[in-house]
Every structure is written in C-alpha cells, then in structure tokens.
Amino acid sequence: MNRQDPFSKEAELKNKARRELANGLEKDSIYKLRLQCFSRGATGILGLARSFRVMDDDGSKTLSLEEFTKGIIDIGLDANESDIQDMFNRFDTDGNGTINMTEFLMKLRPPMGSSRLNIINKAFSKLDANGDGQITIADLKNVYSVQDHPKYLSGEMTEDEILLNFLKNFEAGAPNPDGVVTKEEFENYYASISASIDNDAYFDLVLRRAYKL
Numbered sequence: 012m013n014r015q016d017p018f019s020k021e022a023e024l025k026n027k028a029r030r031e032l033a034n035g036l037e038k039d040s041i042y043k044l045r046l047q048c049f050s051r052g053a054t055g056i057l058g059l060a061r062s063f064r065v066m067d068d069d070g071s072k073t074l075s076l077e078e079f080t081k082g083i084i085d086i087g088l089d090a091n092e093s094d095i096q097d098m099f100n101r102f103d104t105d106g107n108g109t110i111n112m113t114e115f116l117m118k119l120r121p122p123m124g125s126s127r128l129n130i131i132n133k134a135f136s137k138l139d140a141n142g143d144g145q146i147t148i149a150d151l152k153n154v155y156s157v158q159d160h161p162k163y164l165s166g167e168m169t170e171d172e173i174l175l176n177f178l179k180n181f182e183a184g185a186p187n188p189d190g191v192v193t194k195e196e197f198e199n200y201y202a203s204i205s206a207s208i209d210n211d212a213y214f215d216l217v218l219r220r221a222y223k224l
Contacts, residue, residue, distance in 0.1 A: 020217065021053045024207040040094040041101070045119055047088045053203035054181065056120050057196050058086045063112050073109040116195075120202040130215050131201045134222045135194055146192040148174045 028049035038046070048055030062082040063074060074082070076099050083090050090098075102110040102118070123131075138146045140153035151174045162168040168176075181192045181200050201218070208214045218224065 020204050020207045024049050024203060025052050027207065040090070040097045041119060043094065044083070044088065044090055044098065045121070047090065048119070049203060049206065053200045056116065056199045056203055057181065059083065059088070059119070060112075060116050060195065060199060062086050063116070067112065072112045074112050074115075075109055079110065113195075116199065120199055121206040123202055123205050124211065126211050127201075127205055127214055128198070130218045130224070131198055133224055134201075134218050135197045137222055137224065138197075139194075144194055146178065146197070148178070148190065151177065 028046045032043075032046050032050060045056075048059060051058070059082060062085045063078070066074070066078045066082060076096070079099050080092075080095050083095060098115075099110060102115050135146070136142075138150055138154055140150040148171055152170070155174070157163045157170050157173045160168075160173055163170065163173055175190050178190050178192055181196055204217075205214055208217065
C-alpha cells in the first residue's frame with residue numbers, strides 16, 4: 012500500500028487550488044466550490060458527499076436548497092448565499108425545488124477519461140476482496156499483509172489499526188468517518204488526485220505502483 016506518489020500529488024493539488032482561489036479573478040460558482048474542496052486535499056469532495064448523504068434520510072439522493080446549503084456550511088466551505096443559489100438553480104433543471112445529489116457531485120469533481128476511470132476501477136476491485144462494493148478492514152486482510160510494517164513489528168500498532176489508518180486516508184475531513192470506503196468515495200478521491208496529474212500514463216503508473224496492479 013505505497014501511497015507516497017498520491018500524497019505528494021495531493022500536496023500539489025492543495026497548493027495549486029489555494030493559489031488560484033487567491034488570484035482575485037472572477038470564477039464560476041461551481042468551479043469555485045471545486046477549488047474550495049481541492050484546497051482541503053483529495054478528500055474535500057468526499058467530505059461534501061458524506062455531508063450530503065447524512066442528510067439524505069430517505070435515500071432519494073436528492074437535496075432541497077436548505078439541505079444543499081447546510082451540507083456546504085457543515086464542512087466549512089466558503090461559498091456565499093448568491094453562489095449557493097446559483098449552483099442550485101443550475102442543477103434544478105426541472106424547477107421542482109430539488110437537485111440530484113449524485114449528478115451534482117459528478118459535475119463538481121474534475122472530468123476523467125476512460126483510461127483513468129479504468130485504472131481506478133481496477134484498484135478498487137483489487138481492494139474490494141468480497142466484491143460487495145465497499146472496502147473494509149476484512150477486505151484488506153485478504154489483499155495485504157502487515158507483517159513487515161515497522162509499527163506492527165515494534166508492537167506499536169495492531170493489524171486492524173494499521174489497516175484502519177489506511178482506510179481513514181480516504182475519509183480525512185469527513186463529518187462521520189466509518190472505516191468503510193465506497194466505490195463512489197474511492198473514485199471521488201482519485202478524481203481529485205487526477206486533477207494534479209496532466210499525463211494519463213503517469214496517472215496510470217501512480218495507481219499501479221500504489222496498489223501493485
């Protein structure tokens with residue numbers, strides 16, 4: 012589970028987003044929110060997605076303006092009332108007062124070509140050992156051994172603690188981390204990393220190295 016390359020790219024992502032936010036230029040409201048998420052790292056969009064999902068009690072995957080506003084405020088993103096109203100209006104295409112949460116999040120994250128989506132899916136499939144659409148400690152135990160991990164050898168951490176820490180990398184900043192990573196969360200994380208890598212071949216290499224594909 013070598014995450015050195017993704018971590019270095021995440022720092023680049025944060026710095027680039029912060030510089031662009033500070034340049035004083037007028038920005039599209041959705042693009043501005045994307046930069047706000049990126050300034051928090053690759054889990055910025057994931058945190059917003061989780062905040063939305065917590066409010067989606069009936070599983071409808073739709074949000075009212077009030078819920079949409081609360082989700083953005085809850086994780087501390089800097090979007091004013093005008094920006095939030097603009098984004099909501101653009102996604103409420105039928106004018107019924109709700110927006111599709113999944114479609115909004117897919118629009119918010121940067122677009123990726125099929126080659127990048129394919130390698131992300133390969134990595135997820137390797138980690139999702141039982142094929143149930145989410146990655147848990149039980150899955151990782153079937154894929155990785157921690158026997159050579161320095162903190163395991165020293166007795167500082169147990170196997171479960173090491174594997175849980177790995178999963179928490181995908182939940183940093185999330186309002187309710189649970190040690191379970193869904194495919195959507197995994198894709199959102201690497202869609203953010205993807206934004207800091209211009210070359211498709213290098214993105215492919217980063218994931219192959221990280222997950223020994």
